[in-house]
Amino acid sequence: MKITLLGTGDTTGTPLVGCTCPVCAEGAASGRERLRTSLLVEHEGFTLLIDTSPDLRQQLLRAGSPHIDAVLWTHGHYDHFAGYNDFYRVQKYPPGYGAPEVVAYMQKQFHFIHFAAHPQEPYVPFTLGGLKITLGEVNHPPAPTYGLLIEDGNTRIGYTADTNRDIPQRTKDLLSGCDLFFADALFPTGVRHPKHMNYSDAVTLAGELHARDFRLVHLSHKIGWDAQHIGYDGDIFVI
Template structure:
């Protein structure tokens, strides 16, 4: 299994349009950016997209234009699903999988686009191309949001999606009782910032350590997060397990 971070930014992305802050200038000078957060899971020639960001066209071009076989949505915020429309006239629109409230919202918005819809109950594992996925509830008020467990051939990866640190007990118990090899964790701002529906960097680190993840990468980072933070994920960073 291979997982690529197609994007690691928040809804705004970095550099932020019109921003002259030190962090944005540093990213521009280095020729780097943070596109909106999305993950690409590859196994046995199949490609599964987790969240379809508004930057999807650019992300797929960077990834050498893989054919996407399925899409999973964490929640119905535009930076996590609206790029699904980019499949139009590019390939057969892939089937989508999400928790029922997420599927209802996203498919309603995308009513103009015919595609297979697969509502999946939370906490119930399901298989796609030999990879086992499990949606679990997180805490991203006021929008119903799910994280994901991704399991393949003895490797377990978790993705918190957008969330506060205080996720539901059932989800916390699930993560703490799972041997997590790698965690992708929401870290929208540096330590000291209080964001009501996201974790800051310090909270993300505490969360990762609290659930016992062997390794972790921060994602969904805003332009407020300085480049070079330990455990920060970067666009097109790839993780392989043979």
């Protein structure tokens, strides 16, 4: 299984438009950036895209223009779904997966697109491209939002999606013991947000779940470029 971080930024991306803070200034000067968070999962010729960010066109070009076999949406916020129409005149719109209320929301948002919708019940495993996938509820009010576990034999990949630190125990149990774990970490330690974890929240969670390795994503411009454990756009993991 191969996982590519197509983007690791929050809803505004980094550099933030018009911002002259040290992180944004360094990014602008060096060409470093964080596109909106999205993951590409490849397994035995099948390619799954987790969330369709507003930067999707740019992300797919950077990844070598892969054919996408399916999309899985974690929740209905702009920075996680808005790029779906970028498949227009590129390929057939990939079938969309996610929790029932998330898929229903996407059908309303993209009412002008004909795509196959495949709602999946949380905590009920389903198979996609030879991978076993299970959705688990997280806490990103008020939007219904779901993290996920991807399994290939004994290999376990976890992703919190957007969430604060109050994750249901059932989901923590689901994500426990991952070989590779991706966690939302919007702000630095000490900065509290009602919808997201901060840096220390995410690192603590990875430890509590006994993740063998982890990376932090959905990073704002308040997180420096060289912070420990953070993911970078274009990072590739082969497991």
